[in-house]
Amino acid sequence: LVLVCTNGRRDRCCAVLGRPLAAEAASAGGAAVWEVTHLGGHRFSPTLLVLPHGYAYGRMTGPAVKAVVEAVRAGLVVTEGCRGRSAWEPVGQAAELAVRGTTGERDADALEVILPEPGEPPAGPSGEPGGRWVRVRRRDGTAAWRVRVERDSTVPPFPASCGARALPQARVLATAVEPLPTTG
Numbered sequence: 001l002v003l004v005c006t007n008g009r010r011d012r013c014c015a016v017l018g019r020p021l022a023a024e025a026a027s028a029g030g031a032a033v034w035e036v037t038h039l040g041g042h043r044f045s046p047t048l049l050v051l052p053h054g055y056a057y058g059r060m061t062g063p064a065v066k067a068v069v070e071a072v073r074a075g076l077v078v079t080e081g082c083r084g085r086s087a088w089e090p091v092g093q094a095a096e097l098a099v100r101g102t103t104g105e106r107d108a109d110a111l112e113v114i115l116p117e118p119g120e121p122p123a124g125p126s127g128e129p130g131g132r133w134v135r136v137r138r139r140d141g142t143a144a145w146r147v148r149v150e151r152d153s154t155v156p157p158f159p160a161s162c163g164a165r166a167l168p169q170a171r172v173l174a175t176a177v178e179p180l181p182t183t184g
Contacts, residue, residue, distance in 0.1 A: 001031065001032050001033075001034065001050070001051040001052070002025050002031050002032070002033045002034070002048055002049075002050050002051075002065075002068070002069060002072065003033075003034050003036045003039065003048060003049045003050075003051065004018050004021055004022040004025060004033060004034070004035055004036065004046065004047070004048045005018050005035075005036055005037070005038060005039040005045070005046070005047045005048070006018035006019050006022055006035040006036070006037075007036070007037040007038055009037075010037075010038060010161075011045060011161040011162050012162045012163065013045035013046070013161065013162030013163075014045050014046065014047070014162075016162070017045050017046035018035070018045065018046040018047070019035070020062075021046040021048070021060055021061075021062065021065055022035050024062040024065050024066065025048070025065045025066070025068075025069055027066075028065065028066040028069040028070065029069075030069060030070070030073045031050075031069045031072050031073060039056065040056075041056065041058055041083065043058075043158060043159060043160050043161060043169070044058025044059050044083060045058070045059070045161075045162065046058075046059070046060050047060070048060060048065065048068070049086065050068060050072045053072070053075075053077070053085065053108040053109070054085050054086040054087050055077055055082055055083075055084070055085050055086070055108070056082070056083040056084060056085075056086055057078075057081045057082055057083060058081060058083050059081060060081050064078070064080060064081050067080075068081075071106070075107065075108050075109065076106040076107060076108060077100065077106055077107075077108045078106075079097055079100050079101060082097060084096060084097055085113075088113045088115075089115065090172045091115070091132055091134050091149040091172055092113035092115055092134055093172070094134075094147075094149050094172040094173060094174045095113060095134035095135075095136050095147035095149050095174055096111055096113050096136055097174070098136075098147050098149075098174030098177050099111060099136045099145050099147060099177060102145075102177045103143075105138075109139065110138055110139060110140075111136055111137070111138060111139065112136070112137060112139050113134060113135070113136050114134070114135040114136070114137065115134060115135075116132070116133075116134070131148060131149065131150040131151075131175075132148075132149050132150075133146050133147070133148055133149075134146070134147045134149050135147075135180070137180075141182065141183075142182060143179070143182060144179070144180040144182055145177050145178060145179055145180060146177075146178050146180055147174050147176065147177050147178075148174065148175045148176035148177075148178075149172055149173070149174050149175070150172075150173055150175050151170050151171075151172060151173075152170060152171050152172070152173040153168070153170045155168075155169045155170060155171050156169075157169065
């Protein structure tokens with residue numbers, strides 16, 4: 001199931017960009033496509049959420065949405081345009097996507113996020129303010145990583161919604177991915 005935000009009342013970009021994207025997703029076949037009223041993240045319009053895995057995508061294009069629909073059918077994740085799995089908080093989303101980027105793992109259910117990183121203070125060993133270590137592991141127990149996640153305020157100003165004034169933005173950024181020894 002692919003949910004596409006097409007609600008123009010909150011943000012006209014969702015309607016202007018979301019409606020054609022929903023049609024493109026439907027034309028890909030193989031997955032039900034529903035137009036919905038709100039998914040959050042208007043600044044990432046057009047946005048979509050794929051179920052049952054719960055991955056959110058933003059700034060999608062027609063060809064990209066077709067790749068996502070194909071991947072959903074196969075139980076896979078496309079990381080391009082992916083904002084993360086909605087089950088995780090933002091630091092977990094960034095950590096999981098960083099591990100996927102490092103390892104090439106595409107199976108939607110292969111990884112899980114563990115928050116907070118066991119045995120680590122919230123700021124991590126370096127004491128950097130706002131930074132955090134997050135653990136990601138394969139559900140089958142064959143591999144694990146710790147990922148350093150920090151707030152990045154160097155992003156250029158960007159409108160929070162269509163037609164809005166550009167404002168300073170921040171993002172959550174994974175800055176290190178370290179493999180951990182596994183037991184078993």
